[in-house]
Amino acid sequence: MSTKNKLSLTLRPAMIHECLVVAEEYNKFKDWSQVREEVLGNNLLQARTESTLKTIYGEVSKRLKNLTDAELALMNYSESDAQHLVWLAICREYLFTRQFAVEVLSGYFDKSRFQLYSEDYDAFLNAKAEWHENLDNITQKSRYKSQQIMFKMLVECGLATKNKEILHQNLSPQVKAVIVEKNPDDLAIFPGEYH
Structure with missing residues (x-):
């Protein structure tokens, strides 16, 4: 694999x-x-x-x-552009994070369910572990650490509050344009109107 x-x-x-x-x-x-x-x-x-x-x-x-030159050029444009582009880079590098963004963050947001819980992460990880042997073998400590980091990243990238509430994303026109140019499907990692 x-x-x-x-x-x-x-x-x-x-x-x-x-x-x-x-x-x-x-x-x-x-x-x-x-x-x-x-x-x-x-x-x-x-x-x-x-x-x-x-x-x-x-x-x-x-x-x-994982970012194009055009995407990297916008990194220092504004704080929210940087947050969105860092999240994009992480999701392109880590399929697990991308799937969590699409299936859980955007999936919940579309159903007007804005509160995330630790159990949501556990359930998502358990579901993926059924299909991916390497996830099935991780220790409880690694599971806990990965969950803490996922929620920390969501806050750092402006996707959720510290209380784990999902935030609607407003991509700047410039960031949206460069993402669409590379892969419009990437917009689905941002909860809100972009997919």
């Missing part, structure tokens, strides 16, 4: 600030190897250790490489 088809849980939060730093470097150089050199060479992510710096850069760049 290829990693793209394998459902992986993201065990790191949205890291919006780090994404903005890396995107800014990419918009300067348009070359990922140059970006890596700049970020690691100058510790632009202000990590305490080199191994932490490499780990964070690795995760952030892996996500951002």
Whole structure:
């Protein structure tokens, strides 16, 4: 099973600030190897250790490489654009997160059910685990951690409140246009009127 088809849980939060730093470097150089050199060479992510710096850069760049140049160019445009584009990058990298966004966030929103509960995540994970062996084998600790991170990301990306209420998304015309250009189906990850 290829990693793209394998459902992986993201065990790191949205890291919006780090994404903005890396995107800014990419918009300067348009070359990922140059970006890596700049970020690691100058510790632009202000990590305490080199191994932490490499780990964070690795995760952030892996996500951002899912965005087009046009999408990356809008990262520093406004806070909500950055939040939407980081969420888009995460959903393109992690199929599990994308499916949660479409099936749970947007699915509930369409039915005017705006409150999320921990049980919703558990039920979703259990349903996916029936079809994906790697999810069936994760520990309770990893399940709990992935749930905490999912809800944290929803807040960081402006998709839900701290009380787990789903928020209607208003994509800027620029962000909506670049997403539609690449793949209109990606609009379904944003709860609201876009699908």
